[in-house]
Amino acid sequence: MALAKIADLYPNYKEDIFGGEDIKNFSVYDHTNDKIGSVYDIIVDETGKFRYLVIDTGFWIFGKKVLLPVGRASIDYAQQRIYAKDLTKEQVENLPEYDDDMTIDYDYEERVRTVYRGVEYDRNDNVATGYDSSAYNSGTYNYDHEPHLYNHDHHEVGAEDRQNLKLYEERLVANKERFLAGTVKVGKRVETETASVSVPVEKERVVIERTTPTSGRAVAPGEVAFGDTEVARIEVYEETADVEKQAFVREEVNVRKEVEQDTVTARETIRREELDVESDGDTVINRDPSRDRSV
Secondary structure, eight states: EEEEEHHHTTTTTTHHTTTOOOOOOEEEEEETEEEEEEEEEEEETTOOOEEEEEEEEEETTTTOOEEEEEEGGEEEETTTTTETOOOHHHHHSSSSOTTOOOOOHHHHHHHHHHTTTSSSOOOSSSSSOOOOGGGGOOOTTOOOGGGHOOOOTOSTTTGGOOOOOOOOOOOOOOOOOOOOOHHHHHHHHOOOOOOOOOOOBOOOOOOOOOOOSOOOOOTTTTTTOOOEEEEEEEEOBBBOOOOOOOOOOOOOOOOOOOOOOOOOOOOOOOOOOOOOOSSSSOOOOOOOGGOOOOO
């Protein structure tokens, strides 16, 4: 079964699992109440179940990081401590070292389990004998085969005197989905219309004015040539309008996209479980549940 760091499977594990807290950096103590290191990370399987705590032994074993199966850990949230059950310095020295960049495969886990199998327990936490690791392989091994290593339900400090009841609530989880809302095409088309333009033009006209002399002067002999038929020749001009079409830039269009921000509010009915306590007499002490949770 594939293993991963808790943050890889649950990016918001502090809120989703620990209610805003984090057991990383909790101090780790052995069975003699000596500090042996701190919690460096948490390893979970693909179903999200806790399998190992990564322990940084600090100066105890020269900064070596090792895996501690969750079944061998007792957790005290009030003091932010982890108690490693029956863990010895010799075991830590024999455990394979953990590295952030490594892949935890079946063979590596077997090396870890072999060290912890120095003290065997059955499902009732009684010492067991005759464990045969050759009966399993990477395809058939199941963590339920060794509950003393991986079953952490009863390994919290004071667990023998209490029972755990989980209260669930529903939350709204909002996601965004991007979809094509439409397509805008911007093009050009040609429209026609009839335009008119006024051009002032000039036209020449011949004006003939006829007057009667008042003096009555006589014309000298030979001065009059009655045979001439053309008295005067005048050329007459006029203007016409010469109109042509010429293209000009009428308007420039800039096409771009802008993102508008909007807030969409969704309403759903969610459920939450509340605790109902019935007791005879004054036998109940209420405590802050945020400091009293199992892994």
